[in-house]
Amino acid sequence: MIAALLIGGAALAHATWNIAMKRAGTSGTPFIAATLLVGVIALAPFGVVSLATEPPAQDGWYVVALVAGSATLQLAYFLLLQRGYRLADVGVVYPVARGVGPLLSVIAAYTLWDAAAVTLAGLAPVGYYWASMVVQLLVLGAIALRTPATAAATARAHPIAAVLVGVLSSLAYIAVLFADQLAPVAIVAPAREVSVVLIALAGWMLIREPHPMRRILGSIVVIGGVALLALG
Numbered sequence: 001m002i003a004a005l006l007i008g009g010a011a012l013a014h015a016t017w018n019i020a021m022k023r024a025g026t027s028g029t030p031f032i033a034a035t036l037l038v039g040v041i042a043l044a045p046f047g048v049v050s051l052a053t054e055p056p057a058q059d060g061w062y063v064v065a066l067v068a069g070s071a072t073l074q075l076a077y078f079l080l081l082q083r084g085y086r087l088a089d090v091g092v093v094y095p096v097a098r099g100v101g102p103l104l105s106v107i108a109a110y111t112l113w114d115a116a117a118v119t120l121a122g123l124a125p126v127g128y129y130w131a132s133m134v135v136q137l138l139v140l141g142a143i144a145l146r147t148p149a150t151a152a153a154t155a156r157a158h159p160i161a162a163v164l165v166g167v168l169s170s171l172a173y174i175a176v177l178f179a180d181q182l183a184p185v186a187i188v189a190p191a192r193e194v195s196v197v198l199i200a201l202a203g204w205m206l207i208r209e210p211h212p213m214r215r216i217l218g219s220i221v222v223i224g225g226v227a228l229l230a231l232g
Contacts, residue, residue, distance in 0.1 A: 047130025
């Protein structure tokens with residue numbers, strides 16, 4: 001029951017921040033860096049407390065490797081997704097992004113990586129993901145600050161979107177990590193794809209994207225395919 005509530009809440013938050021990102025109409029390092037800065041600051045009290053009170057039992061270098069791997073995969077996903085939103089409708093890009101991942105990697109690489117970190121390695125979800133965000137911010141922040149005027153202009157132009165994406169994406173993923181500790185990833189991963197249908201609906205109702213029924217049916221097919229892969 002708790003896992004189902006976590007997955008449902010994560011799906012709603014996930015759909016909301018994806019719509020916010022699409023409506024922002026911006027892409028590139030400065031915006032992602034701004035969202036990471038928001039997420040790191042908002043979750044800092046919880047992340048620091050988690051790391052202090054739930055220190056990892058694993059070897060330090062092993063934990064560093066897990067965090068670095070998570071940061072790399074998350075950055076690749078965010079940047080590719082945002083670029084996709086610049087080129088096509090959210091009702092097309094998001095279902096493809098969620099559906100292609102399982103096809104290429106038997107459930108997306110970052111999903112399996114992070115699920116293993118909080119289950120097999122026993123890392124605390126909040127502290128682990130906050131540390132991953134810090135690494136992502138250090139990388140993208142250093143790049144964004146090469147053009148400080150552009151970074152500042154992007155933050156000023158899209159403050160609401162940066163806050164929504166930064167906070168909701170973090171909370172959504174942490175909820176998924178907690179769900180991974182309560183239920184098998186083969187169940188959690190396809191169950192969270194209900195956000196595909198939510199985004200298809202939001203793309204039609206909020207952004208007025210065309211052909212709603214076709215996209216919703218396509219999204220349902222994607223969810224079915226992911227579920228079959230998980231059960232196979």
